[in-house]
Structure formats: C-alpha cells, structure tokens
Amino acid sequence: PFHEIQPPPPAASAPSSASMPKMKPTPSVQLPVVSRPVFTGKDITEPLKGFHKAMVKTMTAALKIPHFGYKDEVDLTRLVQLRKELKGLSEARGVKLSYMPFFIKLIRLKGCLFGLLGDVLICLLLLHQASHNIGLAMDTSQGLLVPNVKNVQLLSVFEIAVELNRMQTLGATGQLGTADLTGGTFTLSNIGSIGGTYAKPVILPPEVAIGALGKIQVLPRFNSRDEVVKAHVMNVSWSADHRIIDGATMARFSNLWRDYLENPASMVLDLK
Ligand code: CAO
Numbered sequence: 001p002f003h004e005i006q007p008p009p010p011a012a013s014a015p016s017s018a019s020m021p022k023m024k025p026t027p028s029v030q031l032p033v034v035s036r037p038v039f040t041g042k043d044i045t046e047p048l049k050g051f052h053k054a055m056v057k058t059m060t061a062a063l064k065i066p067h068f069g070y071k072d073e074v075d076l077t078r079l080v081q082l083r084k085e086l087k088g089l090s091e092a093r094g095v096k097l098s099y100m101p102f103f104i105k106l107i108r109l110k111g112c113l114f115g116l117l118g119d120v121l122i123c124l125l126l127l128h129q130a131s132h133n134i135g136l137a138m139d140t141s142q143g144l145l146v147p148n149v150k151n152v153q154l155l156s157v158f159e160i161a162v163e164l165n166r167m168q169t170l171g172a173t174g175q176l177g178t179a180d181l182t183g184g185t186f187t188l189s190n191i192g193s194i195g196g197t198y199a200k201p202v203i204l205p206p207e208v209a210i211g212a213l214g215k216i217q218v219l220p221r222f223n224s225r226d227e228v229v230k231a232h233v234m235n236v237s238w239s240a241d242h243r244i245i246d247g248a249t250m251a252r253f254s255n256l257w258r259d260y261l262e263n264p265a266s267m268v269l270d271l272k
Helices: 050-062 076-094 098-116 158-173 246-264 264-270
Strands: 002-005 028-030 067-075 120-124 127-128 134-136 139-140 144-147 186-189 209-213 217-222 228-241
Touching: 002 217, 050 098, 050 144, 067 246, 076 209, 076 228, 076 246, 076 264, 098 158, 098 246, 139 158, 228 246, 246 264
Parallel strands: 134 186, 186 209
Antiparallel strands: 002 028, 067 228, 120 127, 139 144, 209 228, 217 228
C-alpha cells in the first residue's frame, strides 16, 4: 500500500497566476508504508547483592570525604627497559612480572614518609598502622574488588609479583576471600591496563589516599639535550583526603615516587 502525497495548495498571499511565470505541476510523491515494530521488552528491578551491594555502601561513604586531586606525568622509559630484562627471569621462576610490583614497592618506599600509606581515619582518630597493606583495584569475574598485598615493607618486588599472581588467579575464579579483601591501607588502581590516561579515583574509606595509573603510551618528549625522543609515558592521578593530606604533601610524595620510577636504578640504593 502507498499513501499518495499531494503537492501543497498555493499560499493565500501568493501573487496571481497571471503575473507568475508558467511552472510545471509538481508530481505526487509516493512513500512506502513501513509497519512499526512492536516493543515487548519489560523493565526489571534487581536487588543488589554481595560485592555490588557493599560497593554502594562504601562508595556512598567515600563521597563524604573531601577529595583533593593531583595529577602528573611519569616517564617510564627506563622502567620499561628494566622490566623487559627482569620479565624472563621472573617467568623462569614461574611468576608473571608486570609493572604493578614496582609501582607498589616504590609507593611503600617513600609514601610512608608522608603519612599516606599506613594512616587510616576513623571518626576523629588518625590511626598510624605499622603494616603497609597496599590494595589494588582488580577487575574480577565478580566485578571490582580491592584485595591488598600485606606488609609490603617486608617484600621484594619479586615477592609482590608472587602475591599479585596469586590474587589475580583467585580473582579470575571468584575465590578472593575476606583475608585478602580487608585491612588495606592505601590503594592503587591500574585502570591503564584496560585503557585511558587520567582518572578521578575515589578513596576507599577509612584510607586517606588512592592513585590511579593511566595507560603507558609511547609519545615524543624532549631529552636533556633538547632532542625529541621516543618516551614511554604514564599519567598518574592521585586523590587524597584533604582533611589529612594537603596538596603540598601530595605533590612532594608524587615527585619522589616519579623520580624513582624514572630512574629505577636509584631504588636499588634504598630497597630493603
Ligand atoms: N599501560 C600499559 N600496559 C599495561 C598497563 C598500563 N598501565 N598495566 C598493565 N599493562 C600490561 C602489563 O604489563 C601486561 O603486559 P605483558 O603481557 O607484556 O606482560 C598486560 O598489560 C597485562 O597486565 P595485567 O593486567 O595482567 O597485570 P597488572 O599487574 O598490570 O594489573 C590488575 C593487574 C589487577 C591491576 C589489572 O589486571 C586490573 O584488574 N586492572 C583494572 C583495575 C580497575 O578496574 N580499576 C578501576 C577501579 S575504579 O572502578
């Protein structure tokens, strides 16, 4: 079937046909009639359960924290080379070595000087925890979970990699338990392993700071001789509880962490 569309009648104010040049009549246009699809979908209400329900509670509490944001760029060119050298060695011992163990160890190396790592805020009490348990946001089969590597102050980069491998295996099979998921004192979120450059990470209460790591990208940068070189660049986005950590403290901490990552050989001097 077709609808016939007639040309519109001449406008009332149009000049008389006598004064107009002769025009061809507009042909009538025929458009096909399309049957409208019938939508049968229904809205569904689903109660939140388990980890997802916990996330609603935690993140609602988190937004009561006055977040201070600070972002910087880190040149990881030397670390990329170092990891390349150590990756095979680590794999020979049966352990996958990503960048995270370096990021975690270096956070511990200097973060403790600034009250960023062990401090947790409970009501108006600031608890300085002796153990530095660094949490990692993990994209698991059960959704976002944040297990933590316990007592990073006692572990080598390799031992942190072992822990990370263990937690990733558990996370992939939905087996991370309370022991791994509680007691964190600082969190790192490597969203860059999925993509993106900058983030606005949300502090996991009662912790007082969190860092989000962007994708390591190969970009042109100037070296010390003003030459353009190929650099492996990562952006870091910190959020800190401004009731406890001020901007200058966060900037000084971030500078030190960045310096170690940009000159990874220097960490050999300080690693315990
Ligand atoms: N940029 C570029 N490459 C990266 C990268 C980054 N930021 N981070 C990791 N990679 C690389 C690794 O080096 C590894 O490469 P190789 O295959 O060459 O070794 C590869 O990506 C896979 O790494 P991985 O993801 O298995 O391991 P990881 O230790 O780097 O990260 C973990 C572990 C658990 C942090 C990560 O898997 C993950 O879940 N990330 C998502 C975190 C998240 O969801 N954050 C948001 C929280 S708020 O909603």
